[in-house]
Amino acid sequence: xxxxxxxxxxxxxxxxxxxxxxxxxxxxxxxxxxxxxxxxxxxxxxxxxxxxxxxxxxxxxxxxxxxxxxxxxxxxxxxxxxxxxxxxxxxxxxxxxxxxxxxxxxxxxxxxxxxxxxxxxxxxxxxxxxxxxxxxxxxxxxxxxxxxxxxxxxxxxxxxxxxxxxxxxxxxxxxxxxxxxxxxxxxxxxxxxxxxxxxxxxxxxxxxxxxxxxxxxxxxxxxxxxxxxxxxxxxxxxxxxxxxxxxxxxxxxxxxxxxxxxxxxxxxxxxxxxxxxxxxxxxxxxxxxxxxxxxxxxxxxxxxxxxxxxxxxxxxxxxxxxxxxxxxxxxxxxxxxxxxxxxxxxxxxxxxxxxxxxxxxxxxxxxxxxxxxxxxxxxxxxxxxxxxxxxxxxxxxxxxxxxxxxxxxxxxxxxxxxxxxxxxxxxxxxxxxxxxxxxxxxxxxxxxxxxxxxxxxxxxxxxxxxxxxxxxxxxxxxxxxxxxxxxxxxxxxxxxxxxxxxxxxxxxxxxxxxxxxxxxxxxxxxxxxxxxxxxxxxxxxxxxxxxxxxxxxxxxxxxxxxxxxxxxxxxxxxxxxxxxxxxxxxxxxxxxxxxxxxxxxxxxxxxxxxxxxxxxxxxxxxxxxxxxxxxxxxxxxxxxxxxxxxxxxxxxxxxxxxxxxxxxxxxxxxxxxxxxxxxxxxxxxxxxx
Numbered sequence: 001x002x003x004x005x006x007x008x009x010x011x012x013x014x015x016x017x018x019x020x021x022x023x024x025x026x027x028x029x030x031x032x033x034x035x036x037x038x039x040x041x042x043x044x045x046x047x048x049x050x051x052x053x054x055x056x057x058x059x060x061x062x063x064x065x066x067x068x069x070x071x072x073x074x075x076x077x078x079x080x081x082x083x084x085x086x087x088x089x090x091x092x093x094x095x096x097x098x099x100x101x102x103x104x105x106x107x108x109x110x111x112x113x114x115x116x117x118x119x120x121x122x123x124x125x126x127x128x129x130x131x132x133x134x135x136x137x138x139x140x141x142x143x144x145x146x147x148x149x150x151x152x153x154x155x156x157x158x159x160x161x162x163x164x165x166x167x168x169x170x171x172x173x174x175x176x177x178x179x180x181x182x183x184x185x186x187x188x189x190x191x192x193x194x195x196x197x198x199x200x201x202x203x204x205x206x207x208x209x210x211x212x213x214x215x216x217x218x219x220x221x222x223x224x225x226x227x228x229x230x231x232x233x234x235x236x237x238x239x240x241x242x243x244x245x246x247x248x249x250x251x252x253x254x255x256x257x258x259x260x261x262x263x264x265x266x267x268x269x270x271x272x273x274x275x276x277x278x279x280x281x282x283x284x285x286x287x288x289x290x291x292x293x294x295x296x297x298x299x300x301x302x303x304x305x306x307x308x309x310x311x312x313x314x315x316x317x318x319x320x321x322x323x324x325x326x327x328x329x330x331x332x333x334x335x336x337x338x339x340x341x342x343x344x345x346x347x348x349x350x351x352x353x354x355x356x357x358x359x360x361x362x363x364x365x366x367x368x369x370x371x372x373x374x375x376x377x378x379x380x381x382x383x384x385x386x387x388x389x390x391x392x393x394x395x396x397x398x399x400x401x402x403x404x405x406x407x408x409x410x411x412x413x414x415x416x417x418x419x420x421x422x423x424x425x426x427x428x429x430x431x432x433x434x435x436x437x438x439x440x441x442x443x444x445x446x447x448x449x450x451x452x453x454x455x456x457x458x459x460x461x462x463x464x465x466x467x468x469x470x471x472x473x474x475x476x477x478x479x480x481x482x483x484x485x486x487x488x489x490x491x492x493x494x495x496x497x498x499x500x501x502x503x504x505x506x507x508x509x510x511x512x513x514x515x516x517x518x519x520x521x522x523x524x525x526x527x528x529x530x531x532x533x534x535x536x537x538x539x540x541x542x543x544x545x546x547x548x549x550x551x552x553x554x555x556x557x558x559x560x561x562x563x564x565x566x567x568x569x570x571x572x573x574x575x576x577x578x579x580x581x582x583x584x585x586x587x588x589x590x591x592x593x594x595x596x597x598x599x600x601x602x603x604x605x606x607x608x609x610x611x612x613x614x615x616x617x618x619x620x621x622x623x624x625x626x627x628x629x630x631x632x633x634x635x636x637x638x639x640x641x642x643x644x645x646x647x648x649x650x651x652x653x654x655x656x657x658x659x660x661x662x663x664x665x666x667x668x669x670x671x672x673x674x675x676x677x678x679x680x681x682x683x684x685x686x687x688x689x
Contacts, residue, residue, distance in 0.1 A: 005567070006544075007070040007071045007072075007543065007566075007567065008071055008564065008565045008566070008567055009071035009073055009078060009081070010069065010071075010538050010563055010565055011049075011053055011054075011057075011078055011081075011082055012078075012082070012085060013538075013563045013564055013652075014049065014053070014563045015049075015085045015086065016652075016653070016654060017561070017562040017578065017580075018042055018045050018049070018089065020578060021042055021045065022038065022039065022042045022089065022092065022093050024038040024580055024581070024644075025093075025096045025097075025100070025101060026096055026100060031311050031312060032101070032104045032105050032108055032110075033105070033110075033297075033301065033311045034302075034310075034311060034582070035101050035104070036105065036298070036301060036302065037297065037298045037302050039093060039096060039097055039297060040294050040298030040299070040302075042089075042093055042294070043093075043294040044298075046086065047226060047295075050226045051154070051226055051228065051229040051230070051258070052230050054079065054082060054228075054258050054259070055228030055229060055230040055258050056228075056230040057075045057078055057079050057082075058228060058256060058258055059228065059256075060075040061079065062256075070540045070565065071565070083283060083284075086286070087286065091289070093294075094289040094290045095289070097294065098289060098290055101297075105301075105310075108307070108309075108310055109193050109195065109307075110194075110304070111195070111196045111197070112185070112196075112197055112198075113188075113197065114202065115202050115206050122188055122196075125188060126198065126203060126206070129186065129203075130207045130210070131210075134179070134182065134200070134203060134204065134207075135210065135211070138176060138179065138204070139177065140161075140174050140175065140212070141174060141175045141176075141177075142163070142172055142173075142174040143172065143173045143174065143175070144172060149277040149278075150175070152175075152225055152278075154225055154229075154255070155225075155226065155293070156178070156224065157177075157178040157201055157223075157224050157293060158175050158176065158177055158178065158222065158223055158224070159175070159176040159201055159204055159205060159208075159220055159222050160173060160222075160223060160267075160270045160273075160274060161173070161208055161212070161220045162217070162218050162219040162220070162269060163212055163215035163218070164215065164217075164218045165215060165216075166215075171218060171219075171269070173270070174212065176204060176208075178200055178204060178222070179200070182200055183200070183300060184199060184299070185197040185198070185199060185200070185296055185300045185301065186198045193306070199291055199296075201222045201291075201292075205220050208220060219267045219270060220267070220270075221262065221271070222262075222263060223261060223274060224260075224293055225257050225259065225260055225261070225280075226257070226258055226259035226260075226261075227254070227255035227257055227258065228255040228258050229255055229402075257279070257280055257284065258284060259284055260274070260278060260280040260285050260286065261286050261287075261292050262274075262286070262287055262288075262292075263287070263288060263289075263290075263292070264287045264288060312582055315674055315675055316674070316675075317342070317343055317345055317346040317463075317674055318344060318345050318346065318673070318674040318677035319345070319348065319349070320338055320340075320349070322335065322336075323349055323352075328356060328360070329349070329352055329353055329471075330356070330438075330440060330449060330473075333449055333472065333473050334473055336624065337470055337471065337472040337474070337623075337624040337627055338470065338471040339468070339469075339470055339624075339627040339630060339631075340453075340469040340470070340471070341468055341587075341630075341634065341670070342455065342462045342463075342465065342466065342467045342468070343462060343463045343464065343465070343466065344466075344670040347459055350436075350462075350471075351378055351379055351459060353449075353451055354366070354379055354382045354383065354436065355378075355382045357382075357386065357449075358382045358383065358385045358386035358389065358391070359385070359386075359389070360440065362440050362441045362442065363386070363391055363438055363439070364441055364446070365391060365392040365393070365394070365437075365438070365439040366386050366391060366392075366393050366394070366436070366438050366439075367393075367394045367395075367436070367437040367481075367485045368383065368394075368395050368437070368457070369395075369396045369398070369431055369433045369434065369436075369488075370395060370396065370397045370408070370411070370456075371398045371432055371433075371434070371456050371457075372408075372458050372461070373397075373456070373458055374458045374459055374460040374461070375407055377457075377458070377459065378459065379459070380414060380415065383415060383418075383420060384414060384415060384417075384420065385418075387419035387420045388418055388419060392421070393415075393421065394421045394423070394489070395415055395421070395422050395423070396422075396423040396424075396425065396431055397415070397422060397423070397424060397425075398425045398430055398431045399412065400430050412424060426488050426616055429504065429614055429615050429616050430615045431488060431615070432611065432615045433484070433488075433502075433617055433618040434452065434454065434455060434456065434457065434469075435450065435452045435453075435481060435484065435618055436450065437449070437450055437478070437481040437482065438450075447473055448475070448479070448481060448482060449472070449473045449478070450473070450474075450477050450478055450481045451469060451470070451471050452469065452470055452472075452477070452481075452500075452602070452618060452620045453467060453470070453602070453604070454467045454469070454586065454588045454602050454603060455468075455469070455586055455587070461584075464583060464584060465583060465584045465585075465586035466583050466584070466585050466586055466587050466667075467586050468587045468589065468602050468631070469602075470602065470622065470624075470627065472624075474623055476498055476499050477500065479498075480498060480499050483495035483496065483497050484497065484500060484502060484618065499620070499621055499623070500618055500619065500621075501601075501603075501618070501620075502617065502618055502619075503605055503612050503613070503615060503619075504612060504613045504616070504617075507603075507605060507617060508539070508541065508542065508612040510619075511545070511590070511607075512541065512542065514592045514594075514599070515530060515545045515548070515549040515554070516548075516549070517594065517595075518554045518592060518594075519549045519552035519553075519554055521593070521594070521595045522552050522553040522554055523552065524595075526595040527594075527595055527596040528553070528554050529554060529591075529592075529593035530546070530549065530554060530555075530556045530557075530590075530591070530592055531557045531558075531591040531632075531639075532558050532559070532590045533558075533559035533587060533588060533589045533635060533638065534559070534560055534561070534606045534607055535560075535562050535563075535585070535588070536560065536561070536562045536563035536606045537558065537560045537563065537564050537608070538563050538565040538607070538608045539611075539613075542607045542612070546566065547566075547571060550571045550572075550573040551573075553573060555573050556573060556574040557639060558576045558577070559576075559577050559579065559585070559635070559638055559639065560576055560578055560648075561579060562578075563608070564648060567652060568648055568649065569650045576647070576648035577638075577639065577641070577645045577657070578645065578654060579638060579641055579645045579666065580644060580646070581643075581644035581665065581667045587602070588604065588605060589601065589603070589631055589635065590619070591632060591635060598628065598632065599621065600621070600622040600631050601621055601622065602619070602622060602631070603617065603618070603620070604617045605617035605618075634670075637666045637669060637670070638666040640664055641657070641664055642657040642661050642663055642664050643663045643664055643668075644665050644666070644667060
């Protein structure tokens with residue numbers, strides 16, 4: 001499976017996705033601060049890409065590995081192609097920043113100033129601010145034989161300064177860390193309706209003379225490094241997974257440098273010294289025509305008060321009218337499955353489900369998987385409360401969820417202290433499933449209530465990501481959910497399931513079999529087709545199965561937000577769209593036409609090798625016909641999108657669909673649907689039945 005004519009390289013496909021994100025900053029229908037936010041997201045994405053994907057490839061290169069990927073590229077070839085593409089992408093990103101976003105924000109009264117733009121009054125105010133608020137926090141490090149070059153933190157901005165002594169001699173190099181504890185943008189006093197700010201590193205550069213009173217600063221330059229954070233952990237030979245993860249987190253502080261960011265107008269002498277000290281070859285240097293690390297626009301500018309007109313108009317998510325009845329959520333679920341399409345449907349019913357389960361005296365047990373949890377989660381206190389009330393609470397918290405490890409470890413300690421039975425993950429695989437099981441004693445015996453979804457139990461991202469979830473008390477799904485928790489606590493596939501499909505055990509083979517059935521249906525003249533929505537598509541076996549089905553005449557429509565390693569050449573029955581918009585498309589749904597009796601699934605898994613073979617995932621059939629029809633309708637609505645969607649072409653590039661018909665945004669359509677749902681009657685007291 002290394003035929004470059006059949007597969008696209010995964011890393012280059014991801015970079016094309018990041019370009020689609022970047023181009024949202026150029027789209028006039030996006031408000032100015034949202035355009036700035038898209039540029040920030042591009043920077044954040046590239047940080048993680050270099051830390052993980054490039055870091056992994058660099059590790060393979062250092063080990064002398066020449067493993068060929070499915071697209072036929074060695075690690076070295078991939079890294080070279082990546083760096084060429086990133087240089088072009090970053091150049092375009094900063095052109096958009098300088099020529100479009102900053103002028104547009106300035107036109108609306110939000111200005112980021114350069115030191116040369118400051119007036120005398122502003123300089124006086126900034127001088128006092130520097131002395132009072134900034135200088136006490138700064139700790140310069142002068143490099144000399146007594147003080148060798150220090151270990152630098154990744155993703156932090158430093159100002160390198162050349163200092164000349166009154167006594168002459170070779171200039172000394174000093175490093176000034178730009179304090180992460182301070183706001184990156186220093187806001188100056190202004191009248192109403194206007195905001196001016198100066199970047200903190202510029203403020204520091206303006207006052208270097210005060211930091212080095214007996215030296216002459218003859219040159220300065222900000223810089224930023226990115227380190228490899230991809231470390232291999234031998235799970236089979238560790239005594240404590242948590243201790244090993246803590247060690248891995250610390251190792252990120254001294255991983256290999258994989259990128260050195262510097263300004264385009266760099267100081268040549270400082271640059272030579274930095275490259276030598278950091279052992280940073282020219283190939284990892286990335287020049288930017290503007291401020292380093294554009295994430296400050298999302299973190300500090302996007303939410304500024306007084307600029308509401310420069311952001312998307314807020315909306316209130318809808319809530320199923322049945323949830324406003326004066327009854328317990330368990331009785332509501334018994335009346336029929338509940339479907340949730342976030343963020344257009346509120347995430348509150350999921351939190352309420354856990355909260356009521358914790359307080360309900362008839363609930364005996366709660367079992368849940370947690371992958372990424374918000375730092376201020378209200379869900380974890382509910383689980384802790386349930387344990388304190390004597391319920392059996394079992395929680396699998398995946399401590400290997402990348403960049404959330406420390407947060408998850410802390411939640412583990414909170415849950416354990418409350419008396420919950422906490423699992424730190426399944427040894428061999430990450431657990432990426434999204435499922436909650438509540439066991440309740442009722443007059444006719446024990447009943448299992450299940451929430452299963454496509455997204456994390458994270459109330460913060462539930463407002464920003466599109467995801468789907470179902471609340472059900474279907475007996476077979478409840479039995480399967482019990483079997484699933486037995487699997488992840490027993491570490492082997494000894495509890496068979498009838499309806500739910502679990503990876504790495506059954507999902508891939510089940511989907512390949514269903515694609516074969518679709519091909520058989522074509523030959524028999526029956527309705528056939530495969531519609532799917534996911535974050536990424538990269539598994540070679542699944543792609544080959546899709547190719548084979550398409551060659552037999554199966555119509556395949558794929559909504560793939562990010563990585564897509566499938567190629568369209570010679571496959572006329574496959575169409576691929578990618579949507580990039582206000583919300584991050586995160587839901588995974590799979591629809592098989594099945595001879596006229598469609599099978600609809602929601603899943604935690606993308607069609608990637610890591611999800612299908614190396615993670616514990618769950619895929620659930622949608623058994624309620626009305627919900628299945630709604631999900632198929634959601635897919636059709638998204639497929640009609642022209643305003644925020646791109647179409648994959650045979651040359652592996654993407655073309656925007658806006659010129660293919662009237663402008664239509666599926667996300668905006670769903671927002672308007674939520675608004676039309678309106679406010680139901682005031683919620684009454686809940687009666688537990």
